[in-house]
Amino acid sequence: MSWELLLWLLALCALLALVVQLLRFLRADGDLTLLWAEWQGRRPEWELTDMVVWVTGASSGIGEELACQLSKLGVSLVLSARRVQELERVKTRCLENGNLKEKDILVLPLDLTDRSSHEAATKVVLQEFGKIDILVNNAGRSQHSLCMDTSLDVFKELIELNYLGTVSLTMCVLPHMIERKQGKIVTVNSLLGILSAPLSSGYCASKHALRGFFNCLRAELAAYPGIVVSNICPGPVQSNIVKNSLTEEVQKTVGGDTVQSHKMATSRCVRLMLISMANDLKEVWISDHPFLLITYFWQYMPTWAWWLTNKLGKRRIENFKNGLDADISYFKTWKTKHD
Template identity: 85%
Template sequence: MSGDLLLWLLALGALLALAVQLLRFLRADGDLTLLWAEWQGRRPEWELTDMVVWVTGASSGIGEELAYQLSKLGVSLVLSARRENELERVKRRCLENGNLKGKDILVLPFDLADISSHEVATKAVLQEFGKIDILVNNGGRSQRSLCVESSMDIYKEMIELNYLGTVSLTKCVLPHMIERKQGKIVTVNSFMGILAAPLSTGYCASKHALRGFFNGLRTELATYPGIVVSNIFPGPVQSNIVKNALTNDGTQAVHSDVDQSHKMATSRCVRLMLICMANDLKEVWIADQPFLSLAYLWQYMPTWAMWLTNKLGKKRIENFKKGLDADSSYFKIWKTKHD
């Protein structure tokens, strides 16, 4: 075989490999490291059994689905949120459909924004189960209002709940993990912790703050390799987060449009979260296309990302003013769904 022919074959092989990777990326619903872990990494069914997992925001959405999937893995669960009746409902369903008994689930209602309650709650978990293997910081609220129309109370609540509440609970659990020299601190952030968009200035600020805090905390824990700090960034996921978002005067947002077909199924998002926990990944992005591409643009080409976001932001504001989900009609041609 001549040298020229060999070079042509190598170049063709490289192009084909690039084309395959591009097609994989266009179909991806998570960052490439996460999807590699899903394919070749450790299984949650192997790694998470017999652990004590504390989930905040467990009464709905991602937290609720996380409780259901964890209940099938043989873990002990602590379910926290403000609404005790909803937590009891989640517990009943975990017992009906999972592999747990009543003694394996502790319902522990408290307000994440009430920092004074965190130490007591942590002691209650340790008294019940003797340890905390995984803390899942999932509690929080979103925002749907323009900055110029929003009261400062909105920004105060975003920081006190989403950021300070999460930091406080983490600080209460951290000494226990340091004493044991092991544990996982998993924080459910948001794509708004990577990028930015209109109607969510306060929410973006709180989520960017969380990213900075936990990345900094990870460096402080470098001498404790058994303690893993994971930041999970979901994009649009089917849940009540928009319905429960705060508007400009602090009231709850209610949208007439209930179509969430453009968003990722909650079950798929949670499955990828469990893969992150099983493989001790430090940061993962979870979203269908084209939202996933936006995260890559903001991370690696911020100038282009800001230009595109400005264009899309006008539609986002327009949707919101019409009473629709702000993200409902960006890309109607993208309808990838995962069960």
């Protein structure tokens, strides 16, 4: 075989690989590293058994679904949120649908904004189970309002809950993990912790702060390779996050019923989260298009990203002012073309 023919074959293989990756990306609902781990990586059913997992924000949405899927893997669960009645409901669901017994689940009410309670809560978990293998920082709230119409108290509330509350609890759990030289700190961030979108200025700020903090923490823990720090960045997922979002004032939420059909199923999002945890991925993006595509633009082609964000952002604001779901119009357009 001549060198010229060999080079042509190599070029053809490279082109074929590029086409395959492009086709995979068009159908992707997560970043390509995550989807590779789903295909060829370690299974949650192998890696996460017999662990103690503490989930905050476990009373609904992603936190509830995560607790239910974890309950099938043979872990010990700590369920935290402010609403005790809802936590008990989630516990019952885990016991009915999972492989756990009563002693395997601890309901631990927790208000992330009450930072003085975090150390005591951590001690309760350690007294109950003797260790904390995985801390899942999932609790938080979103925001749906124009920046100029929003009270400063809303921004303060979002920083107190989403950022400072999460950092405080992590700092209480971290000494235990350092002592054991192992553990996983998993933070449910958002694609809005990478990019920015109109109507979410306070939420974006809190999530950008979280990403910066945990990326820095990961670097500082380089001497402890057994401690894994992961940022999970979902896009729109079926939950009550929009319904419970703050608006112009702290006492006012969006409320009402929100359209969910264009969003990713919570069960799929959580499955990809478990895969990222099993494979110790440092950051993952979980979303359907067009948000996944926009995130790649923000990461690798920011000039194009600004142009695209401004274009879509105008429609988002128009939808909001007309009382419509901010994102549904271009999701419908994308899904029609995609299908």
